[in-house]
Amino acid sequence: MKKSLICLILLCVVLGMRAQDLRFKDGKFKIVQFTDLHYKLGNPASKQATDCMYEVVKTENPDLIVLTGDVIYAKPGDACLQQILNVLTDLKRPFCYLLGNHDPEQGIAVGKLYDQAAQNSFCVQPKRDGNVLDYVVPIKSGDGAKTAAVLYCMDTHAYCKMEDVGLYQWLSFDQIGRYRDWSAAFTKQNGGKPLPALMFMHYPLPEYDQAVTSNQVPLYGIRLEKNCSPCLNSGMFTALKEGGDVMGVFCGHDHDNDYSTMYYQVLLAYGRFSGGNTEYNHLRNGARIIVLYEDQRKLDTYIRERGGRVLCPTTYPDSYTKDDWKKRDGTR
Numbered sequence: 001m002k003k004s005l006i007c008l009i010l011l012c013v014v015l016g017m018r019a020q021d022l023r024f025k026d027g028k029f030k031i032v033q034f035t036d037l038h039y040k041l042g043n044p045a046s047k048q049a050t051d052c053m054y055e056v057v058k059t060e061n062p063d064l065i066v067l068t069g070d071v072i073y074a075k076p077g078d079a080c081l082q083q084i085l086n087v088l089t090d091l092k093r094p095f096c097y098l099l100g101n102h103d104p105e106q107g108i109a110v111g112k113l114y115d116q117a118a119q120n121s122f123c124v125q126p127k128r129d130g131n132v133l134d135y136v137v138p139i140k141s142g143d144g145a146k147t148a149a150v151l152y153c154m155d156t157h158a159y160c161k162m163e164d165v166g167l168y169q170w171l172s173f174d175q176i177g178r179y180r181d182w183s184a185a186f187t188k189q190n191g192g193k194p195l196p197a198l199m200f201m202h203y204p205l206p207e208y209d210q211a212v213t214s215n216q217v218p219l220y221g222i223r224l225e226k227n228c229s230p231c232l233n234s235g236m237f238t239a240l241k242e243g244g245d246v247m248g249v250f251c252g253h254d255h256d257n258d259y260s261t262m263y264y265q266v267l268l269a270y271g272r273f274s275g276g277n278t279e280y281n282h283l284r285n286g287a288r289i290i291v292l293y294e295d296q297r298k299l300d301t302y303i304r305e306r307g308g309r310v311l312c313p314t315t316y317p318d319s320y321t322k323d324d325w326k327k328r329d330g331t332r
Helices: 003-016 044-060 079-091 112-118 173-189 209-213 236-243
Strands: 029-032 063-066 095-098 135-140 145-152 199-200 244-249 260-263 267-268 286-293 301-303 310-316
Touching: 003 095, 029 044, 029 199, 044 079, 044 286, 044 301, 063 079, 063 145, 063 244, 063 310, 079 112, 095 112, 095 145, 173 199, 209 267, 236 244, 236 267, 244 286, 244 301, 260 310, 267 301
Parallel strands: 029 063, 063 095, 145 199, 199 244, 244 267
Antiparallel strands: 029 286, 135 145, 260 267, 286 301, 301 310
16 A cells, blocks of 8 residues: 555656656657767867757757766866757757766766756756656657656666776666656556656666677667676666566667667667767767657667768667568568
């Protein structure tokens, strides 16, 4: 009884957010994922990042922009972030912001960066709940009568403080529990059927590595560097498999990867590096585009490069599932 009450309270809070204004239009909802802008104040190369934002948004006309971390790369962090927020205000599109490992290094506390973004009139993320930087963005049905899809936005923190482990911090058990509660509440509200959902974060989950080493998994796109995941696996992938709602996980962090693949029926995808030459990159900057379909466990996704090229258009789950070769008419 207590668990059910907690789930109900969580759901009421989520549904009361500004994100309730997001809704499907003509059966579709389009997301542009920008990642790793690495914006530096006063650095001319950062114009490549903002030019990318303007061009992609003008071309794609998205319903939502998701920033998946490492947005700022110079001190003072608040002034640096404000430059990106000014661009988002100018673009007049709803957006939400997740921090990466470099955002907290710019002299401003992560909570203050979160709050600064949340105060923007086009930002759909909720007001911060204490030190929690995870949040949910619900998407309404076309008629606005119900929640039709869910975006789980998870904070991947910065670096691991255990000396014998090191590298990047993993998602905590508290975060996994938070996702479980959210997922259960939405499923209950939907008559026991999981809603179509996506999960966004900065670091790739450890399962990204497991997926690419499997010789049974289709892969689309570019992989020019090793996946830089946390060294330890705390179990988020298992939780979302059990939840049954998340169709795909989308991350950034590794600038020379933009691929998508499917692992145990969950899409694992990188965004395209969106920044300029303020950090290493060997791919033309751009963004990942995601198109959800109302009342369907289906999405389209592709890379939009600055300059106009569209790369690796795929549909989940069809493009990631092997066909029955016995039923083909001759060769492909």
